[in-house]
Amino acid sequence: MSEQLMGWKRTDYCANFTIEDIGKPVTLMGWVQTRRDLGALIFIDLRDRSGLMQVVFDASKFKGDFSQVEGLRSEFVIAVQGEIVKRDDETINEKLPTGLIEVKVEALKVLSKAQTPPFEIEDGSKVRDELRLKYRYLDLRRPELQQVLMMRHQIAQVTREYLNDNGFLEIETPMLIKSTPEGARDYLVPSRVHPGAFYALPQSPQIYKQILMVSGYDKYYQITKCFRDEDLRADRQPEFTQIDMELSFVEADDVMAVNEGLIKSIFKSALDKDIETPFKRITYKEAMDRYGSDKPDTRFGLELVDVSDLVKDTDFKVFASVVAKGGSVRAINVKGAVDTFARREIDALVDFVKIYGAKGMAWISMKSEGMQSPITKFFTEDQLSALLKEVDAETGDIIFFVGDTDKIVYDSLGNLRLKLAEKLGLIEEGTYDLLWVTEFPMFEYSE
């Protein structure tokens, strides 16, 4: 049965105590993370959103019914009263921020018992999404997820602080709006008072922020939900939050400067990272030509090389005809990686680029015992040496080629580039390289 607090007040969160608090009487409340039952001595790791604290129940010191302690199980919600004590040197836990101390418990209240959870509440959980969502309230107890939501809070706060300091007004705009198509499908909400008519949910507050500018509010922002009724991706939800803003009487550089400052503040506050400003800028065209993407990851090389001119007059008809039709042939040289890619792995990469519409992919392996490639036989010696020079080929390299329309070449090599970087471990975790991509085309070909 559950007990009431009956006047117990929590002293502080579990992980907020330090060696400064030794000797203090405290009251803690939280969830049972783990229990280690040694008989007349029972350890409980008590968890709340701050972290863990080891609490110790010693049968000879505990002032309540010890069988109640023996009955504690995972995820019981309990309150304990006791004293913060220093741990003996040999019982210090260096893995725990609170590992120098523990709570010697005198009194216990079981506030809520719990059934055995359907999965363990721990970081790095590999439980399938469906089950996690069914028991969302349990999944959200994981420290990992609590960190994520706490970081969101932090980001929202620093965003408000920064934009407020820069003269922006936070203004809400309507959620039930007239459909203003932006390209994505709108979510629709049936109207009760106008049968047969529908509201749309905003894909962005675009129209409303423009009204605000026309009306003279000058600088506006809003941390707001947006909705797009399209299929999901691992990194794309139909409902998402964006920091929306609009400024009057400014030019592109002013908008970029404000955002650089905002992003710098967010990185500092949320990750304690110092970001250099101003950010690098590259044009859309340069991004596509060098990385095959309009949102390039510039933390590693593997840049694309346009070899269209060098293959357009060769006997390799596939490449020659692609160039003749206005497409291009581009290459990625993976330096020193020839032994990383056995024939089977090359074939897997060929299949990979086919996802993006490529009909195939050619390669040249610069093995120490000689070149291997399905295409070099089509080239004259001069053509081949010019090609190898252009891609900076040396012994040990492997070079991949895709020839097609620009769109397919960019898509397939741009994605191949990311896959290669992942496979080769070229992206250092926790590093950032921010940049602006400018001069986006006003229109795109629709095919």
Next chain:
RNA sequence: GGCCUGGUAGUUCAGCUGGUUAGAACGCUAGCCUGUCACGCUAGAGGUCGAGGGUUCGAGUCCCUUCCAGGUCGCCA
């Protein structure tokens, strides 16, 4: 809508060319244990192998249908 991968114990997974009683780890239950922190030791419970049909002497395994999930392309700034 297309393609790929998967669905076996509470969870994560293994289960080969079809062959006795479907396994492991963690979790769970019971007992023992006063310094554990992945506690340990002993014992134990736990399965409609997603569903339906077919092939076969025999199906978790092969075939068909279907449902569900994840990823991805299309789509989407």
